[in-house]
Amino acid sequence: xxxxxxxxxxxxxxxxxxxxxxxxxxxxxxxxxxxxxxxxxxxxxxxxxxxxxxxxxxxxxxxxxxxxxxxxxxxxxxxxxxxxxxxxxxxxxxxxxxxxxxxxxxxxxxxxxxxxxxxxxxxxxxxxxxxxxxxxxxxxxxxxxxxxxxxxxxxxxxxxxxxxxxxxxxxxxxxxxxxxxxxxxxxxxxxxxxxxxxxxxxxxxxxxxxxxxxxxxxxxxxxxxxxxxxxxxxxxxxxxxxxxxxxxxxxxxxxxxxxxxxxxxxxxxxxxxxxxxxxxxxxxxxxxxxxxxxxxxxxxxxxxxxxxxxxxxxxxxxxxxxxxxxxxxxxxxxxxxxxxxxxxxxxxxxxxxxxxxxxxxxxxxxxxxxxx
Amino acid sequence: xxxxxxxxxxxxxxxxxxxxxxxxxxxxxxxxxxxxxxxxxxxxxxxxxxxxxxxxxxxxxxxxxxxxxxxxxxxxxxxxxxxxxxxxxxxxxxxxxxxxxxxxxxxxxxxxxxxxxxxxxxxxxxxxxxxxxxxxxxxxxxxxxxxxxxxxxxxxxxxxxxxxxxxxxxxxxxxxxxxxxxxxxxxxxxxxxxxxxxxxxxxxxxxxxxxxxxxxxxxxxxxxxxxxxxxxxxxxxxxxxxxxxxxxxxxxxxxxxxxxxxxxxxxxxxxxxxxxxxxxxxxxxxxxxxxxxxxxxxxxxxxxxxxxxxxxxxxxxxxxxxxxxxxxxxxxxxxxxxxxxxxxxxxxxxxxxxxxxxxxxxxxxxxxxxxxxxxxxxxxxxxxxxxxxxxxxx
Numbered sequence: 186x187x188x189x190x191x192x193x194x195x196x197x198x199x200x201x202x203x204x205x206x207x208x209x210x211x212x213x214x215x216x217x218x219x220x221x222x223x224x225x226x227x228x229x230x231x232x233x234x235x236x237x238x239x240x241x242x243x244x245x246x247x248x249x250x251x252x253x254x255x256x257x258x259x260x261x262x263x264x265x266x267x268x269x270x271x272x273x274x275x276x277x278x279x280x281x282x283x284x285x286x287x288x289x290x291x292x293x294x295x296x297x298x299x300x301x302x303x304x305x306x307x308x309x310x311x312x313x314x315x316x317x318x319x320x321x322x323x324x325x326x327x328x329x330x331x332x333x334x335x336x337x338x339x340x341x342x343x344x345x346x347x348x349x350x351x352x353x354x355x356x357x358x359x360x361x362x363x364x365x366x367x368x369x370x371x372x373x374x375x376x377x378x379x380x381x382x383x384x385x386x387x388x389x390x391x392x393x394x395x396x397x398x399x400x401x402x403x404x405x406x407x408x409x410x411x412x413x414x415x416x417x418x419x420x421x422x423x424x425x426x427x428x429x430x431x432x433x434x435x436x437x438x439x440x441x442x443x444x445x446x447x448x449x450x451x452x453x454x455x456x457x458x459x460x461x462x463x464x465x466x467x468x469x470x471x472x473x474x475x476x477x478x479x480x481x482x483x484x485x486x487x488x489x490x491x492x493x494x495x496x497x498x499x500x501x502x503x504x505x506x507x508x509x510x511x512x513x514x515x516x517x518x519x520x521x522x523x524x525x526x527x528x529x530x531x532x533x534x535x536x537x538x539x540x541x542x543x544x545x546x547x548x549x550x551x552x553x554x555x556x557x
Numbered sequence: 558x559x560x561x562x563x564x565x566x567x568x569x570x571x572x573x574x575x576x577x578x579x580x581x582x583x584x585x586x587x588x589x590x591x592x593x594x595x596x597x598x599x600x601x602x603x604x605x606x607x608x609x610x611x612x613x614x615x616x617x618x619x620x621x622x623x624x625x626x627x628x629x630x631x632x633x634x635x636x637x638x639x640x641x642x643x644x645x646x647x648x649x650x651x652x653x654x655x656x657x658x659x660x661x662x663x664x665x666x667x668x669x670x671x672x673x674x675x676x677x678x679x680x681x682x683x684x685x686x687x688x689x690x691x692x693x694x695x696x697x698x699x700x701x702x703x704x705x706x707x708x709x710x711x712x713x714x715x716x717x718x719x720x721x722x723x724x725x726x727x728x729x730x731x732x733x734x735x736x737x738x739x740x741x742x743x744x745x746x747x748x749x750x751x752x753x754x755x756x757x758x759x760x761x762x763x764x765x766x767x768x769x770x771x772x773x774x775x776x777x778x779x780x781x782x783x784x785x786x787x788x789x790x791x792x793x794x795x796x797x798x799x800x801x802x803x804x805x806x807x808x809x810x811x812x813x814x815x816x817x818x819x820x821x822x823x824x825x826x827x828x829x830x831x832x833x834x835x836x837x838x839x840x841x842x843x844x845x846x847x848x849x850x851x852x853x854x855x856x857x858x859x860x861x862x863x864x865x866x867x868x869x870x871x872x873x874x875x876x877x878x879x880x881x882x883x884x885x886x887x888x889x890x891x892x893x894x895x896x897x898x899x900x901x902x903x904x905x906x907x908x909x910x911x912x913x914x915x916x917x918x919x920x921x922x923x924x925x926x927x928x929x930x931x932x933x934x935x936x937x938x939x940x941x942x943x944x945x946x947x948x949x950x951x
Contacts (some may be wrong), residue, residue: 469826
């Protein structure tokens with residue numbers, strides 16, 4: 186396949202016929218590419234007699250995303266590894282390792298720019314990062330939240346950090362940022378749980394910072410908030426009341442498919458960009474599920490060139506909500522995420538040493554490339 | 558370290574315990590009473606324990622004993638996490654034989670374990686059982702807990718269940734010179750099916766018996782079959798397989814909806830994910846070169862022998878490797894010490910036992926009829942526990 190990929194496509198404008206024609210060509214080419222260059226992946230596909238060329242997204246053979254924790258899966262020579270992304274899941278200490286070459290890293294960055302610009306516009310807005318500055322200087326945490334923040338920095342300017350090290354609000358910074366940009370469009374970004382910390386602090390202080398022209402982008406999963414019984418409407422409501430921000434966009438992504446993220450629209454639906462798609466599967470009986478049905482989310486992406494990650498079965502549950510007909514006007518499939526599959530008990534003789542909870546939030550955004 | 562039985566006991570309890578005479582009538586009475594309480598349990602594993610503790614079976618087990626025996630003293634057991642009631646069988650035998658029994662329970666608290674603790678606590682409240690039960694201590698703790706390590710060091714006998722790695726680690730802990738270790742490690746169990754017998758008895762009770770062996774503990778028990786060995790010509794085996802999987806899935810579907818059995822036999826989403834990941838991992842490693850086949854609740858993978866990497870990567874959750882053999886002589890050279898139970902259908906137990914003994918088979922600790930794979934026996938993993946849990950006086 187041509188190693189380059191045309192990314193200057195309309196992100197949310199192509200309806201199924203047009204999108205699938207383009208996307209399936211990309212995905213089939215990636216199946217061939219990784220089959221040829223990644224031996225374990227080849228063994229897997231060959232053992233299952235998987236067709237390398239399929240007509241429909243449902244017929245692609247997805248790799249279980251957890252396998253990146255236990256295997257070195259790459260389709261490039263070691264000397265071409267440009268960056269290794271790591272994440273830790275929430276229930277295991279084992280790290281996912283994703284091997285990027287320059288091309289894939291660049292595709293990820295460019296795809297994210299295309300996606301985010303369609304939500305934020307081309308202008309870089311003053312940026313409030315809802316986290317503490319140590320998160321990108323502390324190497325320990327860098328692979329986690331830090332990388333995500335680094336990835337978002339390119340969409341804002343003059344960034345400031347809203348929290349202290351102990352995650353309490355830095356009121357001086359917040360007040361100064363508010364005074365400076367009051368009434369102007371600003372970009373707020375943070376991980377969902379961090380944003381919630383700030384919201385709660387504001388509520389406790391009965392304080393508001395009405396950034397009425399602001400937009401909030403947040404990610405990182407709902408697990409912790411669900412434990413606190415906070416759902417998306419509650420979250421958005423609280424954000425509107427304290428930060429005055431009405432444009433709130435969650436996004437769903439994973440370190441195994443950085444760049445092609447799924448952003449939440451005004452209707453609260455996660456949208457597939459042109460470079461990506463989802464299939465919802467019932468993994469108990471192997472059926473592909475349709476609109477309105479809930480199952481395991483399989484994510485497809487045209488970006489991964491250096492590792493076999495173009496069709497991945499996640500461990501998240503989701504509901505397919507529709508295709509090409511979201512009231513927001515964007516085309517493509519849209520869906521919601523309904524949490525994770527509970528992890529089956531690792532029973533059997535390997536009973537004894539239990540995995541400890543790892544508190545990392547995986548980075549789902551590309552790290553911007555520096556020149557040189 | 559937290560003692561969960563007796564309830565609300567302090568750690569100093571461990572200092573005060575002394576052994577008793579083997580097979581004392583009080584101990585026997587306790588076992589029989591616990592058995593009667595378990596028989597009515599809704600939980601299949603506890604009901605099975607109840608059946609196991611019936612007086613006739615206790616008498617039968619007592620026949621395994623040798624003369625002039627005294628308890629080892631303090632028997633310390635680390636319970637396995639896969640089958641949460643397994644520890645109690647060994648604990649009760651040790652108790653019956655007069656030992657002080659200390660068990661570190663798995664940190665996974667199973668439902669069955671909870672019910673069992675309630676039953677024991679109820680019996681402890683009755684004076685005639687309190688004395689015997691005072692020799693039983695169940696606790697939870699971290700592995701590195703200093704008090705627990707002290708307890709392990711003071712043991713007269715240690716019984717470990719766990720992965721090979723865990724066993725190695727445990728064996729290296731300091732112990733008294735006279736202390737004996739029993740280690741129950743990684744096992745893989747087999748099921749030998751006679752294709753002709755299945756075809757001759759298409760409506761036989763093999764389906765229910767197979768399902769019980771396989772799914773009662775989500776195939777996680779060491780004794781649950783993970784490889785099916787089909788004896789017969791390729792044609793007969795192929796026909797028998799069809800008949801077998803149809804019968805097995807019909808049996809599962811015939812369980813009353815919402816019944817405990819139906820729940821136990823159902824594949825969860827989490828289980829399906831583990832199964833898929835396990836099979837994909839085996840294929841990535843090159844350990845499985847052929848496609849797996851969905852057979853209703855089960856997934857089968859054709860294999861051409863017993864293979865350690867396949868066995869170690871087996872994801873349970875209803876996966877069966879299937880191997881067709883023309884004669885038992887093909888099985889013999891494949892057997893290894895970690896091959897534990899051989900379930901069978903369409904054979905006589907005596908003929909298979911004689912076959913294994915006369916050929917000095919390198920594997921197999923149990924040869925049990927289909928449906929009996931999960932039944933605990935005092936002869937376990939090659940040892941006779943009734944004899945191991947005591948000291949014999951010359």
